[in-house]
Amino acid sequence: MREPAFCAVKCRQPRTGAESETGGAGGIGMEPITVSICIPTCNRPRLLREALLSCAVQTRKPDCIVVGDDSATDDTEKVVSEFAATVDIPVDYRHNRPPLLQSGNTNSVFDRTASTHLMLLHDDDLLLPSAVEELLGCWERYPGLTAAYGKQIVISHDGVPDLKASERLNRSYCRSSEWAGLQKESWQAGVRQQFPNNGYLLRTAIAQATRWRPESEVGNAGDFEFGLRLALTQDGFFFLDKFTTKVRLTCSGSISSSRYDDAALYSYSLLEQCALPDGAGEVLRSQRLMEIAPRAMMEAIRHGQLQRAFQLYLSPHHGWRIRLSPGGVRRSLLLALCGLKLLNRRS
Numbered sequence: 001m002r003e004p005a006f007c008a009v010k011c012r013q014p015r016t017g018a019e020s021e022t023g024g025a026g027g028i029g030m031e032p033i034t035v036s037i038c039i040p041t042c043n044r045p046r047l048l049r050e051a052l053l054s055c056a057v058q059t060r061k062p063d064c065i066v067v068g069d070d071s072a073t074d075d076t077e078k079v080v081s082e083f084a085a086t087v088d089i090p091v092d093y094r095h096n097r098p099p100l101l102q103s104g105n106t107n108s109v110f111d112r113t114a115s116t117h118l119m120l121l122h123d124d125d126l127l128l129p130s131a132v133e134e135l136l137g138c139w140e141r142y143p144g145l146t147a148a149y150g151k152q153i154v155i156s157h158d159g160v161p162d163l164k165a166s167e168r169l170n171r172s173y174c175r176s177s178e179w180a181g182l183q184k185e186s187w188q189a190g191v192r193q194q195f196p197n198n199g200y201l202l203r204t205a206i207a208q209a210t211r212w213r214p215e216s217e218v219g220n221a222g223d224f225e226f227g228l229r230l231a232l233t234q235d236g237f238f239f240l241d242k243f244t245t246k247v248r249l250t251c252s253g254s255i256s257s258s259r260y261d262d263a264a265l266y267s268y269s270l271l272e273q274c275a276l277p278d279g280a281g282e283v284l285r286s287q288r289l290m291e292i293a294p295r296a297m298m299e300a301i302r303h304g305q306l307q308r309a310f311q312l313y314l315s316p317h318h319g320w321r322i323r324l325s326p327g328g329v330r331r332s333l334l335l336a337l338c339g340l341k342l343l344n345r346r347s
Contacts (some may be wrong), residue, residue, distance in 0.1 A: 033139060034063040034115035035132055035201070040105035041123035042070040045079045047248070050159075052083045054126040054246075060133035062119070064090045068109040070099035103212040103222050110207045118207055120198045124248045126155075127199065131244040135201040138238040142182055146236040149200035150244030151175045157250050169247075180241035187276065189239070190231025191284055197223040199245030206234060221266035228270060262303060264295035268312070289317040297331055301338055309335055 037055050041048045048067075055065055069076045077095055084091040092112055100108055110118065119135075121127060131150070138148035152175070154165040170176060174194045189195045210230050218225045231237060268289060276285055293312055300309035312318055313335060322328045 031116060033117055033136060035060075035117050035119060035136070036064040036066050036113045036115040036204070037062045037119045037121055037127075037132075038066045038068075038106075038109035038113060039121050039123055040068045040070070040102065040109055041076055042099070042102075042105070043072060043076075044123050045071070045075045047124040047250070048076060049079050049083065051121055051123055051126060052080070054128075055121070056083075056087050056089065057129050058127065058132045059130045060136060061089055062132060063115050064092060064113070066109045066112050066118075067091065067093045068100070068105040068112075069093065069095045070101070070105050071095070072099075101215055102220075103214050103218075106212045106222070110204070110211070113204050113208070116204055117201055118204045119201050121245075122198045122247075124250050125198060126159075126246040126248075128153075128244055128246065131199070132201070134240060134242055134244060138201075138240055142236065142238060144236055145182075145203075145238050146186075146206055146234040147195065147200050147202045147230070148238040148240060149194075149196050150240040150242045152196060152199065153243050153246045155246045155248050157248060159246075159248070161246070162249075175239060175241075177241050179239050181239065183237040183239060185280075186231050186235045186237045187281070188231070188284065189237040190228040191271070191276065191281075191288055193224060193227065194239060195227040195231055195237060196245070197227075198247075202230075206230070218270065219262040219266040221263045221270060224263065224267050225270055228274060232274065232276075262299050264292050265299040265303070265305075265308075268292045268296040286317065289315075290319075290322070293318040294322065294327060294331065297335075301331075301334055304338075306335065306338055306342060309338075 039048070039051060039055075052065065055062055067080055069080075071077075074095075077093070080091060080093045084093070094108070094112070096105060096108065099105070106120070117136075119127075119132065134150065135148045139145055151170045152166065154162045154169055156162065173196070174192045175196075179194065183189050183194070210226065210233070212222045212226050215222065271285055271288055271292070276282065293315060297309050297312040297318065300306070300312060313323070313332065318328075323332065
């Protein structure tokens, strides 16, 4: 691996309470809070430029921006270099050769973070201008927090907000007013996926200790598995009932589907296997598995895992009401068709 192609400056050291901006102090007798925004990126220089600009206009400036680049060309390096020359925010950039893949790149930007707290931002997503300040305010109320996060606005590839899709997204992941504040049961934030895929503010030491698992173990469900494991092992999750991030629907984006995706398939298995509290934990596990089963079955079919798809079809979490729905009928016909094609190839 070659040396980093570009590194503007090291991250700032924690400031004193007198020097810190809004939300910058950890409280009397506590270490001042500093924030790095971590951005793993790959082959999306134009969208990365927008993400970086959303960091630069924060009402509470980040203490550092850490970029890990898996791109095949030097286009992203040029974008970051030009950006770093126009702002007074330290930028730590590294071009990974060979590429580290999503999990390795995310762990790399976590490991290079020197601040007390970090925020993960996908290279195609955006922060709202007050995101850092608003989330830091949660630590003013509860200094012992592990993580804080807000609501997400869904935008098109061109950046146009979709308010109906945003409402559906946030409500489906329990990011609505009735869930606001400190979560009583942290594990539920992971199981329900209330803890988002990015845009959260998190203690750096905990992020570095938890780490993302490699794709060979969790496929494309790395963000879900990270949040689930984090919530099962840590307390102190705060949901802020305000919009803090924009998540973009792109061809290979953060929340869009892909015919090659396996996130639901791995998420189903992870939820099946994880240890949850008796009673409420089992009820919520069953509920979430029912929600994920149809997508997991489709992904199994697309990946040629017909035996796994058949198991999901017959599982109690894909019951007759789901099987006899229009979507369930389509899935069963597709599974039968793929099975017949496989038999014909073998005969």
